[in-house]
Amino acid sequence: MQDEIQPYDLPDERGHFGPYGGIFVAETLMEPLEELKAAYHRYLKDPEFLAELDHDLNHYVGRPSPIYHAERLSRELGGAQIFFKREDLNHTGAHKVNNTVGQALLAKRMGKRRVIAETGAGQHGVATATVAARLGMECVVYMGAVDVQRQALNVFRMKLLGATVIAVESGSRTLKDALNEAMRDWVTNVDDTFYIIGTVAGPHPYPAMVRDFQAVIGREARRQMLEMTGRLPDALVACVGGGSNAIGLFHPFVDDREVAMYGVEAAGDGIETGRHSAPLSAGRPGVLHGNRTYLMEDEDGEIIETHSISAGLDYPGVGPEHAWLKDCGRASYVSATDAEALEAFHILTRSEGIIPALESSHAVAYALKLAPTLSSDKIVLVNLSGRGDKDIHTIATREGIVL
Amino acid sequence: MSRLTSTFQVLRHANRKALIPFITAGDPEPGFTVPVMHAMVEAGADVIELGVPFSDPMADGPVIQKASERALVHHMSLGKTLDLVAEFRRADRTTPIVLMGYLNPVECMGYQRFVDRAKDAGVDGVLTVDMPPEEAGEFVPMLHRAGLDPIFLLAPNSSDARVQRMAALGRGYLYYVSLKGVTGASHLDLAEVESRIAHIRSLTDLPIGVGFGVKNAETAAAIGRFADAVVVGSALVEKIAAAQDRPEQARKDIVDLLAVMRRALDT
Numbered sequence: 001m002q003d004e005i006q007p008y009d010l011p012d013e014r015g016h017f018g019p020y021g022g023i024f025v026a027e028t029l030m031e032p033l034e035e036l037k038a039a040y041h042r043y044l045k046d047p048e049f050l051a052e053l054d055h056d057l058n059h060y061v062g063r064p065s066p067i068y069h070a071e072r073l074s075r076e077l078g079g080a081q082i083f084f085k086r087e088d089l090n091h092t093g094a095h096k097v098n099n100t101v102g103q104a105l106l107a108k109r110m111g112k113r114r115v116i117a118e119t120g121a122g123q124h125g126v127a128t129a130t131v132a133a134r135l136g137m138e139c140v141v142y143m144g145a146v147d148v149q150r151q152a153l154n155v156f157r158m159k160l161l162g163a164t165v166i167a168v169e170s171g172s173r174t175l176k177d178a179l180n181e182a183m184r185d186w187v188t189n190v191d192d193t194f195y196i197i198g199t200v201a202g203p204h205p206y207p208a209m210v211r212d213f214q215a216v217i218g219r220e221a222r223r224q225m226l227e228m229t230g231r232l233p234d235a236l237v238a239c240v241g242g243g244s245n246a247i248g249l250f251h252p253f254v255d256d257r258e259v260a261m262y263g264v265e266a267a268g269d270g271i272e273t274g275r276h277s278a279p280l281s282a283g284r285p286g287v288l289h290g291n292r293t294y295l296m297e298d299e300d301g302e303i304i305e306t307h308s309i310s311a312g313l314d315y316p317g318v319g320p321e322h323a324w325l326k327d328c329g330r331a332s333y334v335s336a337t338d339a340e341a342l343e344a345f346h347i348l349t350r351s352e353g354i355i356p357a358l359e360s361s362h363a364v365a366y367a368l369k370l371a372p373t374l375s376s377d378k379i380v381l382v383n384l385s386g387r388g389d390k391d392i393h394t395i396a397t398r399e400g401i402v403l
Numbered sequence: 404m405s406r407l408t409s410t411f412q413v414l415r416h417a418n419r420k421a422l423i424p425f426i427t428a429g430d431p432e433p434g435f436t437v438p439v440m441h442a443m444v445e446a447g448a449d450v451i452e453l454g455v456p457f458s459d460p461m462a463d464g465p466v467i468q469k470a471s472e473r474a475l476v477h478h479m480s481l482g483k484t485l486d487l488v489a490e491f492r493r494a495d496r497t498t499p500i501v502l503m504g505y506l507n508p509v510e511c512m513g514y515q516r517f518v519d520r521a522k523d524a525g526v527d528g529v530l531t532v533d534m535p536p537e538e539a540g541e542f543v544p545m546l547h548r549a550g551l552d553p554i555f556l557l558a559p560n561s562s563d564a565r566v567q568r569m570a571a572l573g574r575g576y577l578y579y580v581s582l583k584g585v586t587g588a589s590h591l592d593l594a595e596v597e598s599r600i601a602h603i604r605s606l607t608d609l610p611i612g613v614g615f616g617v618k619n620a621e622t623a624a625a626i627g628r629f630a631d632a633v634v635v636g637s638a639l640v641e642k643i644a645a646a647q648d649r650p651e652q653a654r655k656d657i658v659d660l661l662a663v664m665r666r667a668l669d670t
Contacts, residue, residue, distance in 0.1 A: 014537055024506060024533045026462040028558035028583050170468050180461045188584040287506045300480035301511025302458040
């Protein structure tokens with residue numbers, strides 16, 4: 001039986017994390033969001049629902065995911081011991097499926113026959129198409145036309161799974177525009193459609209709900225670290241795009257003040273170049289996609305285009321709970337460039353035989369910097385949020401190799 | 404009394420319905436906007452809704468999305484939209500102007516600075532699509548104090564409690580979204596809209612405008628039989644899209660459509 005979802009005082013009733021979060025949508029979505037909030041509050045306390053979720057996470061996703069002590073890498077770095085939470089070993093290859101399994105079960109309970117999703121790199125789209133196939137639901141995935149081009153493999157996977165993939169041609173034709181288009185679909189088809197948002201953003205209750213489904217990562221990790229090492233880690237490290245894998249790891253540790261938490265944003269070509277996806281590091285608060293949070297915007301409040309080698313981090317906003325954790329100082333937000341992430345990708349692949357996703361490589365890159373500054377009795381736990389198979393073509397192209 | 408309130412009073416006494424065209428500021432380029440606003444007034448517009456371009460217009464259909472994109476190519480912004488309103492006001496002191504847009508550019512400018520600038524420019528109403536009353540606790544009182552009218556959207560699925568809340572905070576008129584969907588959609592059910600409007604009238608005395616999906620004079624006239632105002636947006640913006648490089652033609656097409664709608668509303 002899964003642990004009961006932890007009581008936590010944030011967000012408040014209307015979804016606020018301090019000044020962040022909330023519900024900023026057009027009127028037509030207010031009623032469906034109320035309906036969703038009611039279902040979320042009801043089922044996340046319902047033993048039958050939790051038992052079914054637990055069953056699916058164990059037998060379909062393959063949970064619990066292991067913790068792995070990267071002894072060789074730690075030795076070579078000559079500092080803290082590096083441990084990985086192996087979300088890359090989940091069914092479909094990333095942490096995204098923890099959330100889609102949960103939301104799809106909720107959709108079923110709510111009597112919805114159709115699910116929609118937005119996707120950037122395609123991992124959330126694949127994870128949604130996967131659960132939709134299993135539950136026999138119609139599935140439509142919105143994906144920016146630029147991302148459809150650069151993530152052709154995942155587009156094909158989604159189609160194999162029976163999903164309809166719609167290339168979004170508006171705006172910058174990336175993840176943010178896919179989210180806009182999914183919202184437009186939802187507002188048009190609210191009666192029979194459930195919108196499965198893939199990250200801890202969007203209007204309330206999404207940031208809290210996605211966090212609660214992803215917090216299985218941190219609950220397991222906390223227990224596993226106590227079993228393996230007899231104590232809690234000294235630091236947690238996770239990459240942050242929208243921030244779902246990071247919140248999933250961080251949340252069960254928020255009250256453990258002695259555990260430092262580092263969220264790693266994508267610095268792209270470097271924060272100083274402006275070509276990055278690091279709103280917490282270099283943005284400012286605003287309102288987008290239904291919540292108030294840190295954004296990348298120009299001086300007029302228009303959202304600007306982001307850059308990262310990793311499509312999954314290529315997003316101009318970030319979950320509102322991260323904005324709050326930053327402001328209150330509980331978590332630190334740092335960044336890694338494309339070049340640093342690529343270097344980390346190779347180092348982990350060659351030293352431990354684990355090929356990480358480019359998203360997760362940003363977390364690895366920061367861990368490579370952090371570990372040598374700490375003594376060898378310290379423990380750094382890194383969330384390896386996904387595996388790198390989907391990125392092989394990107395890496396090859398970047399290095400001038402034709403496959 | 405605000406310009407919007409007095410406009411609706413005059414119309415009510417004359418037993419006429421308001422025709423409210425929507426265009427996006429700076430579409431297809433900034434120089435097009437003010438002349439077409441004057442031309443729309445001459446063609447029978449009672450109020451003008453001026454869209455503020457935004458990079459992520461979540462509640463808009465493809466026609467108005469493209470209008471935002473065309474305007475943003477020319478670096479149109481909230482600040483420049485206010486400049487256009489001020490320019491319009493130099494020649495027209497009576498036609499109310501409602502800004503319609505998304506919250507982020509307003510947050511970016513700062514609520515108080517926006518309110519002050521909008522007041523100075525001669526704006527009358529402010530419709531912020533993605534700011535429901537729950538999140539408007541700071542902004543709406545600022546608008547009230549400045550004499551600017553907050554305009555709220557009502558949806559087919561708004562509860563009575565929500566309608567009452569927005570009726571209490573709203574000024575000028577309430578904007579009933581005729582369907583579940585985005586702007587410019589095409590599945591309008593007139594009988595359904597009529598019965599909803601009748602119900603909403605039992606909850607508020609504010610004038611009620613209807614928009615989203617009003618494409619032609621026939622629909623405008625049908626809505627005019629039970630609503631106080633008809634809002635037409637995408638159908639006009641399509642004229643701009645079709646004649647982007649021929650501003651005279653676009654203006655003429657807009658004026659012609661509005662004139663036909665005006666006649667249909669008045670007969």
